[in-house]
Amino acid sequence: MNALFKALNDPTRRAILEMLRERPCTAGEIADAFQFSKPTISHHLDLLRQADLVASEKQGQFVLYTLNMTVMDELLGWLLQFKS
Amino acid sequence: MNALFKALNDPTRRAILEMLRERPCTAGEIADAFQFSKPTISHHLDLLRQADLVASEKQGQFVLYTLNMTVMDELLGWLLQFKS
């Protein structure tokens, strides 16, 4: 839960999630979509992976990142606890 | 949205929200429920107020804090965007 909220607490990381909502993307594609350096984006992707919000898969020389929504269900459950 | 995620990115602040889910509490009651100093809790309450997650109302010499769920709906909406 901690890693999840930590990962979500950054506009760039949230934008990455929204980008991956459309389709899986390589690290390079993601980096190109932002004005930060590749290492910076790589670090953001690492935090998203730690929170289990994304999964990464090596495909040749590329690394493909995909959204993993299962952990968001946990957040959804936490949220709904307040709606009763 | 930034202030919201920032406010939620702390276990103490999330615990305060869960506490207020039961009933409104004064600043002192909230501070007593944790092992941190009163100024520290006051600061956490300030961040929760900035995110519009709680509202505060002066009642005599006490300050009563109440949960404000409307902003969580925004988060819920953001979350559900991924579920489709």
Added chain:
DNA sequence: TAGTTATTTAGGCAAATGTCTAAATACATT
């Protein structure tokens, strides 16, 4: 008006965060 209780503000400090550049690693191509 003093004194007591409740809460916030101010200021300081160590740790965490987000960024960068430079270097390392991994794979592909020639």
Added chain:
DNA sequence: AATGTATTTAGACATTTGCCTAAATAACTA
């Protein structure tokens, strides 16, 4: 094997965060 492309790791640096103590403010009570 050497070079090029994709990505991550390492290390540095400024800013932000979360905590503290001390002091300030606000509101009761005697």
